Amino acid sequence: MLLEATGTQWQIANLKNLGFACVRSVFFLAILIAGLFVSAFLTASSGAAQTDRTASLIRIEGAIGPATADYVVRGIQSAETDGATLVILTLNTPGGLDTAMRTIVHAILASPVPVVGYVAPSGARAASAGTYILYATHIAAMAPGTNLGAATPVQVGGGFPGTGGSDNNDEDGETDADSDAAPSSSDKAISDAKAYIKSLAQLRNRNAEWAEQAVSEAASLTAVDALQEGVIDLIADNDSALLAQINGRSVELPEGQITLDTDGLTIVQVEPDWRTEFLSVITNPSVAYILFLIGIYGIVLEFYSPGIFIAGITGVICLLLALYAFQLLPVNYAGLALILVGLGLMVAEAFAPSFGALGLGGAVAFVLGSIMLIDSDTPEMEVSPVLIGSIAVVAAGSFFVTLYLLMRSRGRAVVTGQEEMLSSTAVVLDWSGGKGHVRVHGEVWQAVSTAPLRPGNTVEVSAIEGLTLTVSPLKREDQS
Incomplete structure (x- = not known):
């Protein structure tokens, strides 16, 4: 009877557990279904919001590096995905890396969405790499009180702009064809930069002659002068004025020519995502430099004190992050x-x-x-x-x-290890036939001696061999 009662209780307990499991399953299923409904509603709402005509606003602030290039490229791609009518690329930069600049220019040239370059706000500049980017945009605009130019590529350790560190240049910064001296690396860089910005100027029907001067002579222009020289298309006080002035203009896209309709456009700013923020941190040269040092020291410390793992793991992670940043810099x-x-x-x-x-x-x-x-x-x-x-x-x-x-x-004097025991005093515990045991520093050691000793004698440690001490009587003590 006891076995039958126990079996019945076990079955009841199993039924209860099964019932609780079913209730939990139904509860989680209900949460999942509710989540799907909410997701569908938000997607529908987002889709409805995206039906409005928008212009994506992308801001370039500060030096142009790998993180900036990633942000601009992703911003242009998202503008195409979201069905934006226009991309407004605001510029306020002292310049930056050539590779990052060319990545941005390539994205602009391949963009199916018109890109308007806008140097703003007042007091901003589009220097060096910013000038190339402005030339690449479909429409170039500037706010009052801004400037652009000084697009000469400069290498660390190179010569002065326009000279290439050699004497084979004329007053216009051109290499003297009759000179026997071979063109320097700076000459080649300037020649390549001039051809690159000239091609952009010809593509957008802008002043190619001044573009070459910006490279060879580091020339700069204010907004008013840039408009007069045909470097930009217009001057606008703000974003609203910019949209009003470009309405009805024609631009050339990879798919063909289109006419801009900017009337009633809503400007939506494109915020950097987590990837861009992460890149902006680790590709900061000072941060990458610190990560590199932490990585090296962490690995050295792990080899010096193996088994800790924390130093080694931290070092490897930091070193890999630094190497990733270095390959972008x-x-x-x-x-x-x-x-x-x-x-x-x-x-x-x-x-x-x-x-x-x-x-x-x-x-x-x-x-x-x-x-x-x-x-x-x-x-x-x-x-x-x-x-x-x-x-x-x-x-x-x-x-x-x-x-x-x-x-x-x-x-x-040595204060640690076995060497510290030399010349220490010990007390004989037992002795027989030239060997026995002694106590030294609270430890019992085997000992040998050529002198006759008795238990209780005080001796001095004169040598250590393995786990055996060689002892001798203290001179000041009479062992007889």
Whole structure:
């Protein structure tokens, strides 16, 4: 009877568990269905909102780098996906990386949605790379009190703009064809930049002659002068005035010519997504530089103290992030090699002290490599000199402090390890036939001696071999 009652209770318990499981399943199913309905409603609402005619607003603020290029490209793609009538690209930039600029220009040229370049607000500028981007847009506009130009490519360590660091240029910055000197790398870069911006000017029917001057002579123009020179199409005080002035203008797209209808357009700003924000952080040269150093030191610390894993894992992650950022940035690999050599020499100083020679050489190599690391003429795209100096001083200082402490410790008596037991006193516990046991520092050791000893005698440790001590009687004590 007891077994039958127990079996019945077990069945009832199983039925209860099954019932609870069914209730939970129905509850989660109801939540899932409700979520699907809400998602469908929001999608329908979003689709209804997207039927309104909109103009996507993309803002370029500050130096142009990989994150900026990713943001603009994605913004143009989303404008096409969302069915936007127009893209307004506002510019306020001192310039930036050539690769990022060309990525943006390529996206503009391939865009099926008209792109209006607008240097705004008042006081803004479209310098260097910004000038190329403005030339690439279908319509170029500027706000009052703005300027553009100074589009000369400058290499770190190169010559002055227009000279190429050589004497084979005429007054217009052109290479003298009769000169026997070979064109320098700066000459080639300027020639390529002039051809590139001239092709954009010809594509958009803008002033190609001034575009070449902006490259070869670093020429700049105000908004009023740019309109008079045919560099831009119009001057607008604000976004509303811009839309009013471009209404009815014709632009050439890859699919053919269209006429803009901007009457009643709603301007919707395109915000950077998480990917763009993440790229903007790690591709900051100073941040990438710090990640690289953390990665190297983390891996070195893991090899020095294996088994912690935290240092090694952190180091690997930071190093991979830094390498990803470096492949997007104009990295000078000679500078990167000097940084690695410098770090290696400073680490070697800690393990094999050379009275400062390795540490000093490592510090010099580290500073020189850090200065050379990012090859850019835009200050915003370079590693901060203050950061370089601070890290160099801290790194070199720490190794020299370690060296100083090691030098001081050389003259002191050993206080740890087996060597510290030499000359220590011990008490004989038992003794027979030239060997026995002694107590030293609270530990019991095997001991041998050539002198006759008895339990209770005080002896001195004279040598250590394995786990056996060689002891001898204290001279001041009479062992008889």
